[in-house]
Amino acid sequence: MAKKIGVTMDVGNDGVAVITISNPPVNSLASPIIAGLKEKFRDANQRNDVRAIVLTGNNGRFCGGFDINVFQQVHKTGDLSVMPEVSVDLVCNLMEDSRKPLVAAVEGLALGGGLELAMACHARVSAPKAQLGLPELTLGVIPGFGGTQRLPRLVGLAKATDMILLSKSISSEEGQKLGLIDALVPPGELLSTSRKWALDIADGRKPFLRSLHRTDKIGSLSEARAILKNSRQLAKKIAPKMPQHHAVIEVIEEGIVHGGYSGVLKEAEVFRQLVLSDTAKGLVHVFFAQRATSKVPNVTDAGLKPRPIKKVAVIGGGLMGSGIATALLLSNIRVVLKEINPEYLMKGIKTVEGNIKGLVSRGKLTQDKAGKALSLLKGVLDYTEFKDVDMVIEAVIENIQLKQNIFKELEKVCPPHCILASNTSTIDLNVIGEKTNSKDRIVGAHFFSPAHLMTLLEIVRSENTSPQVILDLMAVGKAIKKVPVVVGNCIGFAVNRTFFPYTQAAHMLANLGVDLFRIDSVITSFGLPLGPFQLGDLAGHGIGLAVGPIYAKVYGDRMFRSPLTELLLKSGRNGKINGRGYYIYEKGSKPKPDPSVLSVVEESRKLTNIMPGGKPISVTDKEIVEMILFPVVNEACRVLDEGVVIRASDLDIASVLGMSFPSYRGGIVFWADMIGPKYIYERLKEMSETYGSFFKPSRYLEERATKGMPLSELKSSRSRL
Numbered sequence: 001m002a003k004k005i006g007v008t009m010d011v012g013n014d015g016v017a018v019i020t021i022s023n024p025p026v027n028s029l030a031s032p033i034i035a036g037l038k039e040k041f042r043d044a045n046q047r048n049d050v051r052a053i054v055l056t057g058n059n060g061r062f063c064g065g066f067d068i069n070v071f072q073q074v075h076k077t078g079d080l081s082v083m084p085e086v087s088v089d090l091v092c093n094l095m096e097d098s099r100k101p102l103v104a105a106v107e108g109l110a111l112g113g114g115l116e117l118a119m120a121c122h123a124r125v126s127a128p129k130a131q132l133g134l135p136e137l138t139l140g141v142i143p144g145f146g147g148t149q150r151l152p153r154l155v156g157l158a159k160a161t162d163m164i165l166l167s168k169s170i171s172s173e174e175g176q177k178l179g180l181i182d183a184l185v186p187p188g189e190l191l192s193t194s195r196k197w198a199l200d201i202a203d204g205r206k207p208f209l210r211s212l213h214r215t216d217k218i219g220s221l222s223e224a225r226a227i228l229k230n231s232r233q234l235a236k237k238i239a240p241k242m243p244q245h246h247a248v249i250e251v252i253e254e255g256i257v258h259g260g261y262s263g264v265l266k267e268a269e270v271f272r273q274l275v276l277s278d279t280a281k282g283l284v285h286v287f288f289a290q291r292a293t294s295k296v297p298n299v300t301d302a303g304l305k306p307r308p309i310k311k312v313a314v315i316g317g318g319l320m321g322s323g324i325a326t327a328l329l330l331s332n333i334r335v336v337l338k339e340i341n342p343e344y345l346m347k348g349i350k351t352v353e354g355n356i357k358g359l360v361s362r363g364k365l366t367q368d369k370a371g372k373a374l375s376l377l378k379g380v381l382d383y384t385e386f387k388d389v390d391m392v393i394e395a396v397i398e399n400i401q402l403k404q405n406i407f408k409e410l411e412k413v414c415p416p417h418c419i420l421a422s423n424t425s426t427i428d429l430n431v432i433g434e435k436t437n438s439k440d441r442i443v444g445a446h447f448f449s450p451a452h453l454m455t456l457l458e459i460v461r462s463e464n465t466s467p468q469v470i471l472d473l474m475a476v477g478k479a480i481k482k483v484p485v486v487v488g489n490c491i492g493f494a495v496n497r498t499f500f501p502y503t504q505a506a507h508m509l510a511n512l513g514v515d516l517f518r519i520d521s522v523i524t525s526f527g528l529p530l531g532p533f534q535l536g537d538l539a540g541h542g543i544g545l546a547v548g549p550i551y552a553k554v555y556g557d558r559m560f561r562s563p564l565t566e567l568l569l570k571s572g573r574n575g576k577i578n579g580r581g582y583y584i585y586e587k588g589s590k591p592k593p594d595p596s597v598l599s600v601v602e603e604s605r606k607l608t609n610i611m612p613g614g615k616p617i618s619v620t621d622k623e624i625v626e627m628i629l630f631p632v633v634n635e636a637c638r639v640l641d642e643g644v645v646i647r648a649s650d651l652d653i654a655s656v657l658g659m660s661f662p663s664y665r666g667g668i669v670f671w672a673d674m675i676g677p678k679y680i681y682e683r684l685k686e687m688s689e690t691y692g693s694f695f696k697p698s699r700y701l702e703e704r705a706t707k708g709m710p711l712s713e714l715k716s717s718r719s720r721l
C-alpha cells in the first residue's frame with residue numbers, strides 16, 4: 001500500500017484548525033511536508049472561520065524531525081538549495097508570530113525539527129511517555145529550526161545545553177516538570193485538551209507565550225556565561241573532534257548576548273556550514289547504514305515471523321559467556337548458565353553479578369531491575385535444563401574437538417526447534433556442526449567483549465543455516481539491544497578478518513623502527529579509542545599468539561610474521577590481565593607506557609632485520625595512518641569481493657560498533673571512499689614495492705581504482721550469503 005504523505009487541515013465548528021502531519025513511519029519533515037505546513041498555516045492564518053490552531057502528527061507520533069534523507073541528498077550533490085528555508089518564514093513568521101494561537105498536541109515522539117516546531121507553538125500539550133529531544137548533533141549538524149534558541153528559553157540554559165550536547169531525550173513527564181510541556185493528558189484527551197487550550201489563549205484565559213521572546217529562564221549574562229563555560233568544557237571532553245558540539249555553543253551564546261532572533265539567523269548560517277562537513281557526511285551515513293542492517297534479503301523479506309525466545313542456555317561461564325548471559329538477563333530472558341565444575345560455575349555467576357552490580361553503581365540500572373535480572377539466572381552442571389530451551393549459545397574455548405562434541409550432545413538434549421549458536425570467533429561453523437544432523441539450525445552468534453556493553457552482534461550464517469534461524473537470532477539481538485549484522489562464514493568473519501592487518505601493520509612499523517607509543521598516539525588522534533598496541537594489551541597477548549596460526553593458515557600470503565608477541569610473552573608481559581604489556585596497568589591509574597618494553601622491541605627488530613640499511617625509517621603521522629589503515633581497507637575489499645557482507649555499509653557499521661572505528665568517519669569503507677580508491681591503491685602499491693607483499697593491493701581495490709568506482713558499489717559477486 002502506498003504511504004499516505006501530506007499535511008491535512010480540519011477546521012471544527014469550534015473555530016479550531018487541526019493541522020496533521022502524515023509521513024509514516026515517524027512523520028519526518030520531508031520537503032512536501034514542509035511545503036504542506038507552510039500552505040496550511042498560511043491558510044489557517046487567513047481564514048476567518050479559524051480562531052486557533054492545533055498542530056499534531058498522525059498515528060501516535062508527533063514528528064521524528066527533519067527528513068534525514070535530504071541531508072544525504074545534499075551530501076551526494078553538494079547542492080544546498082534542496083534545504084528548505086524554514087526557520088524564519090515558517091517557524092518564526094507563520095507559526096510563532098501568528099496572531100492566532102497555536103498549540104502542539106504531542107504524542108509518541110517529538111525529536112529534532114519535530115520538537116522545534118512544537119517549541120514554536122504557544123503551548124504544548126502531551127500524552128504520557130512521549131520522547132522529546134534535539135538529537136541533531138548525532139548527525140553532525142545542529143538544530144536548524146530555532147531549537148538552539150527556544151529550548152534554553154523554555155527549560156533553562158543549563159538543562160538545554162546538556163540535552164543538546166549529549167543528544168539526550170527526556171520524557172514528557174520530565175518535560176512537564178521543566179516547563180517544556182504545559183499539560184500532560186491521556187492520549188484519548190490529547191486533541192480535545194489542545195483545542196480547548198488554544199481557544200483559552202484566543203480568549204485571553206491563558207497567556208499567549210512566544211518562546212523566542214521569553215527571558216525568564218535565561219538568567220543574567222554573567223550566569224549564562226558561567227553555564228556556557230561549563231558547556232564548553234563538556235564539549236571538549238565528550239566530543240573533542242566534533243565541530244558541531246563547539247559550534248552549537250557559539251550559536252546559543254549569540255542568542256543570549258544579542259537576542260533570540262539574532263540567534264536564529266546565526267543558527268541557520270552555521271547549520272549550512274556544518275551540513276556539508278565530513279563529520280555530517282560520516283554520521284548521516286552511519287544512521288542509515290545501521291538501519292539497513294535489519295534488511296536481509298531472503299530472510300526479512302521472506303514472510304517469516306520471529307519465534308519467541310524465552311529461555312536460553314549459555315555454555316561456558318568465562319568472560320564471553322558471562323557477558324552474553326548478562327545481556328540476555330538484562331532483557332528479561334531466562335538464562336541457564338552451564339559450566340563443567342562448581343568452581344567454574346560459581347566464578348561465572350559471580351562475573352554476571354559483578355557485571356550487573358557495575359551497571360547499578362554507575363547509575364545505569366535500578367536495584368529493582370538488577371534483582372529481577374539476577375532472579376532469571378540458573379547455574380547448572382549438566383544438560384537436564386536444556387530440554388526446553390529455545391536457544392543455546394556455546395561460548396567455550398576455541399577448541400574444535402570440544403565444540404564438535406558439545407554440538408553433537410546438544411542435538412540430543414535440546415528440543416528440535418532449539419537454535420544452536422556458537423560464539424566462536426575463528427572456527428568454521430561447518431566444522432563445528434560436522435558431527436550433527438542439525439546444520440540448518442547451527443549459526444554463529446559472535447559477540448564482542450565485554451558482551452553486555454558492546455553493541456555489535458555478528459550473526460554468522462553458513463550455507464546451511466535456515467532463514468528462520470537467522471531471523472530468530474536477529475530478533476533476539478534486537479531484544480537485547482544489540483545491532484545484529486548478518487555475515488558470511490570465513491575465518492574472522494567480517495570484523496576480525498577486516499582488522500587482522502591492523503595489528504600486523506603496527507608490528508611491521510615497529511619492526512621498521514617506528515616508536516610504538518607514537519603509533520598508538522597517532523591512531524588515537526585519528527579517532528580510534530585505542531592504538532593497536534594498547535588494544536593488544538587489552539585483548540591479552542596469549543590470545544594473539546593462539547589465533548595467529550589460524551589466520552596464517554588461510555591468509556598466509558599477506559601476513560607479516562612478527563616475533564614481537566612471542567617475545568613479549570616470554571618477558572612475562574601478557575597485557576592488562578597481568579598488569580604488564582607495552583603499558584603498565586595499575587589499579588586506579590591510566591595505563592602508562594613502559595619504556596622497558598623497548599628492549600623487547602629491539603630484540604624483535606634484530607630478528608626481523610627489515611629496517612632498510614639497519615636504520616629506523618622516517619615517517620610522517622599521515623604515513624603512519626596510511627600504513628596501518630590502508631591494509632585494513634585492502635582486506636575490507638576482499639571481504640566485499642567475497643560477499644562476506646550483504647552490503648558495504650554493513651561493514652561500516654561492523655567496524656564502528658565492533659572496532660570503535662570513528663563513527664564520524666562513517667566506517668572503514670565509507671572513509672576509504674572519501675579518500676578515494678585510486679589514492680589508496682597507489683599508496684599501497686608504493687608500500688608493497690618498498691616493504692613487501694603485505695601491502696600488495698587486492699584485485700578488488702585495483703579494479704575499483706582503475707575504473708574510478710567507489711569501493712562501496714558492489715557488483716553481484718561471489719556471495720557467501
Ligand SMILES: CCCCCCCCC/C=C/C(=O)SCCNC(=O)CCNC(=O)[C@H](O)C(C)(C)COP(=O)(O)OP(=O)(O)OC[C@H]1O[C@@H](n2cnc3c(N)ncnc32)[C@H](O)[C@@H]1OP(=O)(O)O
Nearest residue numbers: 028064065066067068069083111112113135144145268291
Ligand atoms: C537554515 C538552513 C536550512 C535548515 C533546514 C534544515 C534544518 C533541519 C533542522 C532539523 C534537523 C533534524 O530534525 S535532524 C533529525 C532529528 N531526528 C532524529 O535524529 C531522529 C532519528 N530517528 C530516530 O532516532 C529513530 O528512528 C526514532 C524516531 C526514535 C524511531 O526509532 P524506531 O526504532 O522506532 O525506528 P527506526 O528503525 O529507527 O526508524 C524507522 C524508519 O524511519 C526512518 N527515519 C527515522 N527518523 C527519520 C528521519 N528523521 N528522517 C528520515 N527517516 C527517518 C528510519 O530510517 C527507518 O527507515 P527504514 O529503515 O527505511 O524503515
